[in-house]
Amino acid sequence: MRAAMRPVVQCGDAKFHGAAVEIGQSLGTDSDDMTQEQWGALRQSLCDTLGENNYKAWIEPLHFDGLKDGVATFGAPTHFVGNYVSQNFGDAMLHHINALNGNVRRLNFRVMQDAGEMRGANESGRPAAPAKAAAAAQSAPASSDLLPSGALDQRFTFDSFVVGKPNALAHAAARRVADGGEVTFNPLFLHGGVGLGKTHLMHAIAWELRTRNPHLNVLYLSAEQFMYRFVQALRDRRMMDFKSIFRSVDVLMVDDVQFISGKDSTQEEFFHTFNALVDQNKQIVISADRAPDAIKDLENRIRSRLQSGLVVDLHPTDYELRLGILQTKVEQQRQHYPDVEIADGVLEFLAHRISSNVRVLEGALTRLFAFASLIGRKMDMDLTHECLTDVLRANERKVSVEEIQRKVAEHYNIRLSDMIGPRRTRTFARPRQVAMFLSKKLTQRSLPEIGRRFGGRDHTTVMHGVKRIEELVREDGQLAEDIELLRRALEA
């Protein structure tokens, strides 16, 4: 069955002449064919549902091939468009198709074969998809199961990324890549410890590039997904498809590349993909939990390739950055919990105490908001301690008695030997008691253990020293302040 007329789709104020739909052209037809009118109606309802911009950018370039055995197949100008539509509008399309024709179980997207086919799908005068997209689809059609994109998190944008000293360089480099201008450093290699924002920055680059140019073929995936697709292609004897997909991207982003260490065949394929893209001047962005030279079991030629662009380190966060991130995350949480009140000092306390990684910090804040909202309490220090006992304990900095002795001796300007020596004049006794008090508060040591570290003193001497300081801080503001300063310095 062939289409006799072209549907006209009315979207907002604009009217679009629909594509020359040739139903059943590619797949053959059978009794579950959709009619041309139904395709027109489908486009109309998608336009109404998704809005004019989405319709023009994503739906209009599609070519409806036909419906066979409950599978509706569409031609898309690039892998990226097919993948994006499938991920973002697939459910809506299925819903609307089934409202018209209840036989559809699944949607399938394939890459259109040539520019002629793309023009056919794009009669509205908008330029056909770039020639490279056609080139990408040169060989056998790559079906959507080999489209390997990792999902992008909508929250991970440049707007929500807080910049501070430890990540300023990584942020600037990511911004430069996201501008999509000339490829100046290739690859951009971002590395840093757990939860410091590598994935966030990569997603931000991908969002920005896609926003600037929706037809740019940006492929983001983890090294694990790369290996999985590679193994799948080997198993299914579809290496040509695999190579064609990976070598036709405009920007390749591979997260957690340390995953391929020790995996020889995956490294080999990664190396060839990498070279092919660099030769075409295509941008590559890589992340790992360590610098290329620290990744074990990596072939030297790959290591040196990874080092050949710009290698940037995301340093551990500092207090200011953590506080900034918390303030940003509070704004996000407010959307879910508008009524939760936060007492002064709570965010500062969290930024001070939870320094392991941003993911833990974020998790602590989310838990506090949920807790405060559920039991209808203000988010204050009491609630924070109640709710985050485990997190705070896990983040406790392990301070040693020796460190405390050194710090206190420095503060009171006495020698370390006098701190643990026998002299009992106040000049030495008071700092010693302060150090004992801090040892009791900041370490897990028992009184006898502390005593042993103070020149073999008895545990009752330590107990007396701790009690004395507890009494004194109630009346002596200066001493209380000194102790607080020392505690912060030791925990920092």
Ligand SMILES: Nc1ncnc2c1ncn2[C@@H]1O[C@H](COP(=O)(O)OP(=O)(O)OP(=O)(O)O)[C@@H](O)[C@H]1O
């Ligand atoms: N500078 C920042 N501004 C805002 N959010 C941040 C920042 N750094 C990290 N985060 C947040 O911390 C969480 C963890 O970040 P991300 O997943 O990017 O870390 P990662 O470095 O990729 O960690 P991993 O090594 O575990 O993969 C995310 O929710 C992210 O939004």
